[in-house]
Amino acid sequence: MTTTPEKLDAPKQLKRFYEKVATAAVEGGYAVHLDGRALRTPAKTVLVVPDESIAAAIASEWAGQKDVIVPGSMPLTRLVNSAIDGVSREPAETRAEILRYAGSDMLCYRSAGPANLVALQDESWSPLIAWMHERFQARFLLAEGIVHVEQFPETIEAVDVALGDLDILRLAALNTITTLTGSAILAVAVLHRHLSAEEAWAAAHVDEDYQISLWGEDEEARARRAGRWNEMQAAALVVAARG
Numbered sequence: 001m002t003t004t005p006e007k008l009d010a011p012k013q014l015k016r017f018y019e020k021v022a023t024a025a026v027e028g029g030y031a032v033h034l035d036g037r038a039l040r041t042p043a044k045t046v047l048v049v050p051d052e053s054i055a056a057a058i059a060s061e062w063a064g065q066k067d068v069i070v071p072g073s074m075p076l077t078r079l080v081n082s083a084i085d086g087v088s089r090e091p092a093e094t095r096a097e098i099l100r101y102a103g104s105d106m107l108c109y110r111s112a113g114p115a116n117l118v119a120l121q122d123e124s125w126s127p128l129i130a131w132m133h134e135r136f137q138a139r140f141l142l143a144e145g146i147v148h149v150e151q152f153p154e155t156i157e158a159v160d161v162a163l164g165d166l167d168i169l170r171l172a173a174l175n176t177i178t179t180l181t182g183s184a185i186l187a188v189a190v191l192h193r194h195l196s197a198e199e200a201w202a203a204a205h206v207d208e209d210y211q212i213s214l215w216g217e218d219e220e221a222r223a224r225r226a227g228r229w230n231e232m233q234a235a236a237l238v239v240a241a242r243g
Helices: 052-063 075-085 091-103 115-136 153-163 168-181 184-191 197-204 206-215 219-241
Strands: 021-026 029-034
Touching: 021 052, 029 052, 052 075, 052 219, 075 168, 075 219, 091 153, 091 168, 091 184, 115 153, 115 184, 115 197, 115 206, 153 184, 168 184, 168 197, 168 219, 184 197, 184 219, 197 206, 197 219
Parallel strands: none
Antiparallel strands: 021 029
16 A cells, blocks of 8 residues: 655745835844834844945845745845854854865866866956965965865965954855855955956856856756845945945
């Protein structure tokens, strides 16, 4: 006798439960109010950010929701929730994660061919490697292919110095930029306004864009990239607002 597995319940959708969205100055910064009640994180902490422009952008995300709340359409809200509920508890580990990326930074791993891709990588990435050395004395070693190259301890220490003294929100944002791009170098460049978010995003996708130029891009891949770009913009907004 065989049994039919129980059908898994679909995730419950949260209907929009508020009419008015506003920001308010509170102790410690700015909060977002839904019908006069303070927005809270998943851990039930009142969501407070130190910059009014960030609060306004979060409010805009909530105001833009229709009949059903779609968390995936609110990257800034999710970033701030992560900072308050997660990063604030383990800031040293979050910073260490960025530094681990510096130890195997994408910009240090170059293709052996074809020549067009090698040239594109060199044009986009080599000036950033040089800038890190000139600005922060961080000397990165380059490798061909995927064989790991060990960076000097002094290089990682220089990246740590370049990150500076970060509040929890900016730390979370820089970690997001690092993981989205695969590069601590690009995160540092955005932090110090050496690159815009758009420029850093383009540098992070040199390989992918080269493949797209050859073979095209399917809709699913395009949608995934668009979602990640929204996360990148949210993180860059936080970095710029707290600069």
